[in-house]
Structure formats: structure tokens, C-alpha cells
Amino acid sequence: MDIENKKTQTLSSVHNALRILKSFSTFxxxxxxxxxxxxxxxAKSTVSRLLSTLAQEGFVEKDKKTGAYKLGLSVLTLGGIVTNELEIHKEASPVMNKLVNDTGETAHLSVLDGFDTIYIHKEECNHPVKILTHLxxxxxxxxxxxxxxxIAFHEKNIVEEIIDQxxxxxxxxxxxDPDKLRKELELICKxxxxxxxxxxxxxxxxxxxxxxDFTGKVVSAINVVGPIERMKDYKIPDIAKKVMKAGEEASQRMGYDKRFLG
Known part of the structure; x- marks a missing residue:
């Protein structure tokens, strides 16, 4: 019985440590x-104990002046391993580089995580703009x-779940406005x-x-981003063609063949 209790406590500690790590965000x-x-x-004692353990392993760092914690380099190391092992990251990289050269703007590769997007790769242009798009x-x-x-190409229920949030x-x-978002997503699909x-x-x-991917499922999104002053209205149709072409090329590298899409 004591062994079972220890196992339960250990699992609980791991769960709470992961919850703490996931609490950190850009905001x-x-x-x-x-x-x-x-x-x-x-309890504060529980949080303090878990943070101390995470700090020992390099997953968080404590600011000696403020007493607040921030993520440590161990998180970055693991993140780099995950990114490098993603097939989409490997296949899209050369396509993104070409897209940057063709448009003159910074390109990103994103995936969906719950109701959010995560940037997993970035190709900087020669004159980047400061925006919130770090990896x-x-x-x-x-x-x-x-x-x-x-979300436009995802299962439809996700849209309503996002709206409910x-x-x-x-x-x-x-x-x-929920109705405006629904219409926008329909237009994107078309x-x-x-x-x-x-x-x-x-x-x-x-x-x-x-x-x-090879099944025809939308697994990622490729984009270019820049200031409105450079990406003017009249340029959007041409930029969109280049971005869509890049998306098609990356899809082909992932094994997708639109001839076989049901």
C-alpha cells in the first residue's frame, strides 16, 4: 500500500511540474x-518545491532580484530536438527560403496546438519587422x-469551440464577430x-x-509577414500566388498528390 501511495504521489508531482512548465507563455x-x-x-510549498527541482535540472531559472521564475535552457534544448525531428520542418525549409527570396518578406511555418498556432520554423528576410513571431x-x-x-481546413467543431472560448x-x-469569422473561414477554403x-x-x-501531408490532410501552414507599408493591397494577389505555390511545393515534398485527393 505504501508503494502504491508513493507511485501516486510521484505521478501527481510529475503532472503538477508539467502544469507549471505549461503556465509560462510569451504573455x-x-x-x-x-x-x-x-x-x-x-499550495505555495508544493509550487516552491517543484520549481526548485525544475531549476536544478535547468528547466526554469530564478531571478535573484525579483524572485520570479522563467524558463531555462533545458526547455530550449528539448524544443530544438523536437523541431529538428519534425518531417514538415525538414521538407518545408528549402521552400521557405525560396519564398523569402521571391517575396522579400519573412516566412514562417506553423502548426495547430489546441486553439493556438505555434511557429516551428522561421526564415528571416533582409529587412524584418518587429512582430511577435519567434519560434x-x-x-x-x-x-x-x-x-x-x-482551423478553416480542420474539423468544423473546432471553430465553434474557439468561438465559445x-x-x-x-x-x-x-x-x-462569430458570423464574420465563419464567413472568413469559408472564403479561405474556397x-x-x-x-x-x-x-x-x-x-x-x-x-x-x-x-x-500524403493523405491530403492540412498539417501545417506557410506564410509571409511584413508591414502594411510594404505588403500593400495591390500586391496581395501576387503574394498569395507565391505563398500558395510554396504550400503546394511543400505538400508535394510531404508526399501529397492532388490527383488522388478524394
Missing amino acids: EPSQRVSDLSISLGL GRKNPAYCTSSGKVL GLLKYASKTIT RGYAVSTSELTEGTRSVSAPIR
Whole structure:
């Protein structure tokens, strides 16, 4: 019985340690023991003990001045291993490089994680704009071009689940009306690409297209992003063609052949 209790306690500790790690985000890059205790519903002593263990292994670091914790380099190391092992990352890299040369803008590769998109690869242009697109960053799917592509071609129930979570406004043109979002996603499916203008970050525009695996399933999205001043309205049709072509090339490298799509 004692052995079983120890196993249960160990599993609980692992679960809570993982919950702590997942609490860190771009919006909350540092966390205090008291904040984690409240948000996770754990005793401060438990949080403090788990953070100390994670710090010993390099998964978090404690700021000596503020007492707050941030993610450590061990997380980055594991993240790099995951990224390098992703087939889509390997196959899309040369396509993204060409897309950057063709458009003059920064390109990203994104996948869906729950209701968010995660950037797993990035090819910088010669004159990048400062936007929130670093690798590993999560962004709400409904207000990015990549995210809209991913949920547009996903099972329909995800759209309603996202709407039920609430469509928060992040910038001047964030889509917060459920019906408008549904119509936008229908349009994306018809034309094969998505555009986001000042929906997540003010003054920026992105164009995204889907990448399919050998079964025809959309598994990722490729995009280019830049300031509205460079990505003007009249340029979007041409940029969209280049992005869609890049998406098709990456899909082919993943084994997709549209001739066999049912």
C-alpha cells in the first residue's frame, strides 16, 4: 500500500511540474510562486518545491532580484530536438527560403496546438519587422493568417469551440464577430489562402496557405509577414500566388498528390 501511495504521489508531482512548465507563455514569461499557486490551485510549498527541482535540472531559472521564475535552457534544448525531428520542418525549409527570396518578406511555418498556432520554423528576410513571431510562440488561431488557414481546413467543431472560448480583440481589425469569422473561414477554403491585416499586431499583414501531408490532410501552414507599408493591397494577389505555390511545393515534398485527393 505504501508503494502504491508513493507511485501516486510521484505521478501527481510529475503532472503538477508539467502544469507549471505549461503556465509560462510569451504573455507571461515569468511567474512567481504565489501566482502559480493561485492559478494552478496548488499550495505555495508544493509550487516552491517543484520549481526548485525544475531549476536544478535547468528547466526554469530564478531571478535573484525579483524572485520570479522563467524558463531555462533545458526547455530550449528539448524544443530544438523536437523541431529538428519534425518531417514538415525538414521538407518545408528549402521552400521557405525560396519564398523569402521571391517575396522579400519573412516566412514562417506553423502548426495547430489546441486553439493556438505555434511557429516551428522561421526564415528571416533582409529587412524584418518587429512582430511577435519567434519560434515556439503561441498565438490565437483566429487572428493570424496561419491560424485561420489551419482551423478553416480542420474539423468544423473546432471553430465553434474557439468561438465559445471568446474572440478577444488584440488589434484594430481582430475579428470578434462569430458570423464574420465563419464567413472568413469559408472564403479561405474556397480561395486557398488567408490574409490577416492588423488582427494580432497593429500595422502588419500576413498571407498564409495550407501544407498537406500524403493523405491530403492540412498539417501545417506557410506564410509571409511584413508591414502594411510594404505588403500593400495591390500586391496581395501576387503574394498569395507565391505563398500558395510554396504550400503546394511543400505538400508535394510531404508526399501529397492532388490527383488522388478524394
